[in-house]
Amino acid sequence: MNNRSSVGVLGVFAHLDTATEAIRRLRHDGYRLTVYSPTPRHELEEALEPPESAVRIFTLMGAFTGSAAGAALAIWASLDWPLIVGGKEIVSLPAFSVIIFEVTILLGALSTVAGLFITSRLPKVGKEEALYHPSFSAGHFGVFAHVGTDRFDAVRTIMTESGSEEVLLDQA
Amino acid sequence: MATEIRSVFHPDVASYEQVNRDAMRLLTKPGPGYLALLGLSIALVGMAAVAFFYEVYYGIGYAGITNPSGWGTFITTFVFWVGIGHAGTLISAILFLFRAPWRQSIYRLAEAMTVFAVLTAALFPIIHIGRPWFFYWLLPLPSQRQIWPNFRSPLLWDVFAVTTYLTVSSVFFYIGLIPDIAAARDSTTVPWRKKVYTVLSLGWRGTDREWKNFTRAYLFLAALATPLVLSVHSVVSWDFAVSIVPGWHTTIFAPYFVAGAILSGVAMVVTIAVPIRKIFRLEAYLTDLHFDRMGKLLLLTSCIVGFAYSMEYFMAWYSAELFERDVFWDRVFGQYWWAGWSMIICNAVIPQLLWKRNIRLNLNAFFIISIFVNIGMWYERFVIIVPSLSHSYEPWKFLNYHMSYTEAAILLGSFGWFFMWFLLFLRFLPSLSIAEIKEILPPPFRAHGDHHGVHAGEHASVDEMPAGYRERQIETR
Numbered sequence: 001m002n003n004r005s006s007v008g009v010l011g012v013f014a015h016l017d018t019a020t021e022a023i024r025r026l027r028h029d030g031y032r033l034t035v036y037s038p039t040p041r042h043e044l045e046e047a048l049e050p051p052e053s054a055v056r057i058f059t060l061m062g063a064f065t066g067s068a069a070g071a072a073l074a075i076w077a078s079l080d081w082p083l084i085v086g087g088k089e090i091v092s093l094p095a096f097s098v099i100i101f102e103v104t105i106l107l108g109a110l111s112t113v114a115g116l117f118i119t120s121r122l123p124k125v126g127k128e129e130a131l132y133h134p135s136f137s138a139g140h141f142g143v144f145a146h147v148g149t150d151r152f153d154a155v156r157t158i159m160t161e162s163g164s165e166e167v168l169l170d171q172a
Numbered sequence: 173m174a175t176e177i178r179s180v181f182h183p184d185v186a187s188y189e190q191v192n193r194d195a196m197r198l199l200t201k202p203g204p205g206y207l208a209l210l211g212l213s214i215a216l217v218g219m220a221a222v223a224f225f226y227e228v229y230y231g232i233g234y235a236g237i238t239n240p241s242g243w244g245t246f247i248t249t250f251v252f253w254v255g256i257g258h259a260g261t262l263i264s265a266i267l268f269l270f271r272a273p274w275r276q277s278i279y280r281l282a283e284a285m286t287v288f289a290v291l292t293a294a295l296f297p298i299i300h301i302g303r304p305w306f307f308y309w310l311l312p313l314p315s316q317r318q319i320w321p322n323f324r325s326p327l328l329w330d331v332f333a334v335t336t337y338l339t340v341s342s343v344f345f346y347i348g349l350i351p352d353i354a355a356a357r358d359s360t361t362v363p364w365r366k367k368v369y370t371v372l373s374l375g376w377r378g379t380d381r382e383w384k385n386f387t388r389a390y391l392f393l394a395a396l397a398t399p400l401v402l403s404v405h406s407v408v409s410w411d412f413a414v415s416i417v418p419g420w421h422t423t424i425f426a427p428y429f430v431a432g433a434i435l436s437g438v439a440m441v442v443t444i445a446v447p448i449r450k451i452f453r454l455e456a457y458l459t460d461l462h463f464d465r466m467g468k469l470l471l472l473t474s475c476i477v478g479f480a481y482s483m484e485y486f487m488a489w490y491s492a493e494l495f496e497r498d499v500f501w502d503r504v505f506g507q508y509w510w511a512g513w514s515m516i517i518c519n520a521v522i523p524q525l526l527w528k529r530n531i532r533l534n535l536n537a538f539f540i541i542s543i544f545v546n547i548g549m550w551y552e553r554f555v556i557i558v559p560s561l562s563h564s565y566e567p568w569k570f571l572n573y574h575m576s577y578t579e580a581a582i583l584l585g586s587f588g589w590f591f592m593w594f595l596l597f598l599r600f601l602p603s604l605s606i607a608e609i610k611e612i613l614p615p616p617f618r619a620h621g622d623h624h625g626v627h628a629g630e631h632a633s634v635d636e637m638p639a640g641y642r643e644r645q646i647e648t649r
Contacts, residue, residue, distance in 0.1 A: 039610035124375025134358035139188035
C-alpha cells in the first residue's frame, strides 16, 4: 500500500507542446487529469478547459461583508455614546467612509486568501493525492492520469507517443 | 548552429532550470559581511529599545516633544516608512494590473521592502504617544465604560489604514511566495530548510487547479491592493490636512503624499537592488532595462513632487493669508532653512539628472541619486511637520524644536529594524520570484522553429498573453 490516495500514470514532459498534446489526447479518451507545471501557462489552461475559479465569489462576499462590518462598527459605536465632535453629525458618513473602505479591503483580501486555500485544498495535510516529481517546480511539466491498473498500458502508450521523457506508474 | 528563443527582457536567462539555480544561489551560507551588517542592525535596534525605555520612564518630554511641537521626528519617521512601503505595492500590484513585463525580477524585493517598511512604521504609533501603555485605546474594543475611539479622527483612520495595509501586504507577499517556497523545498538539500519550506509551502504542488485558483486570487489581491495603496497614504496625509495648522490645511496633500511615497519607495528599491545585484551576481535578472524603467518612474514622481512644491508655494502666496505665507517663507528662510533646501534639492532637483539615459544605466550614479532622494524625502516630512508646528499662529508660542538624542536613536533604530528583517528575509526565503520570472520566459518547446506555427512576436492567444512578452531568436553556437 503506498502513501498516496490516487492511483495512476505520471508522464514527465520536458516541453510544453508535448505536454499539451498528451493532455488533449488523454482528455479525448476521457481520463481525469492532474497537470503539474512550474509556472502557470495559458496553453495548459486551454488544453484542460477547466471551469471558472470560485475564488471570485469569496472575494465578492468578503468585500460586501467588510463594507457592512465597517459601517456597522463605526455607526453603532458612534450611536452607543453619542458625542458631537467638531460640529459633525453623530453618524458622519463622509468621515466613516474611510473606515468602511479600509475594512472592505481587509475582509475582501482575507476572504480571497481563504477562497484560494479552500478551492485549492491548501494546506495539504495527510496523504498525498497523486504522484509528484520535484522537477515540476523547476523546468518540467507533469501529466498525471487518474486510472486503474488495467488502463496503465493504454495511457503509457499515449504519453510516450506524445513525447514524454519519462513515464512513472503508480500502483496502489 | 541551433537557434534558441529568449525573452527580450532577460536575454541571458536560458531556461526555467537556470532561474531555479540562480534563485537558490541566494540562499547559501552567509559571509562575514552579511553577519556584520546583521549584527549592526540588531545593535541599532537595541539602542532604540534603550532610548524608548528612557522615553517611557521619563515621559515624552525627554524626547523633546512638548508644546507646540507635539509631533517631531517620530511622526516624520512614521510617514517616511509608510511611504516607502507604497512603492513595493505599486510594483507588485499596480504594475501587475498594467501587465508591465519588467516587474517580475524586482517584485519580490520590492514586496519584501513593503512588508518590512510597514512593519517598521507600525512601531511608531506606539512610540510616539505620550502614554504608550494606553496604546490599546486606539483599538475599537468594547469596554465596560462604553468608550469608543473617535471614528471621525484621521488618527483612527490611520490605525485602520495602516493595519489593513500591513495585513494585506503581508498576505500578498506570503501568497506570492508559496510557489517559490515549494521550488526551494524541492531543490534544497539542507534537512532543516527542507522541513521549514515543506511547512511554509503548504503542500503546494503546482497542479492545474492550484495555479488556476492562484492566478485568480493573485489578480483579486492586486486589484484590492491598488486602491489600498492610494488610500493609505492619503489617510496618513489627512492627519495633517484636516487640521487648521498653517502649511497643513490644504487639499493637495493626498496626491502630493502619494506621489512622494512612490518617489521615496522607488528610491529605496534602487538602494536595495543595486548592491544585491552586485553581490549575488543577478545581472541576468536586474538588467539595464529594469533600472531604466525604475529611473523613469523615479523621474516622473520627482517631477510630480516638484510641481506639488511649486503649487504649495503658489497657493500660499495667492491665498494672501498671512500665516500661510509666513510658514512657507519660514521653510526656506527661517530657522529650518537647511531642511527646506535639502528637501527641494534632493527631491526635485537632483533626480532631474535621470533625464539622461547614461545616468539611469550607470548604477553607481543611480545608487547615489537614490540615497539623496531617501534623505530628501525624510526631510520633506520633517519640513512639513516641524516648521509648521514650531512657527504657527502666535509668536509667543514659537519654539526652537530640535531632534533629541532619544529621537535620533529611535530613527537609527528604525533603520536597524528594517534592515534586520530584510537581511533575514534574504537569507531564508527566495528573493527572486522564480515562478513569475518563468511566466515571461519563453517556455521550452520541442518544435522550436515552428511552435504554434506562428512567427516570433505573435502568439496563438493574444488576449491571454502578458503585454511585452516578446520572443527573439538568438543564434547560439
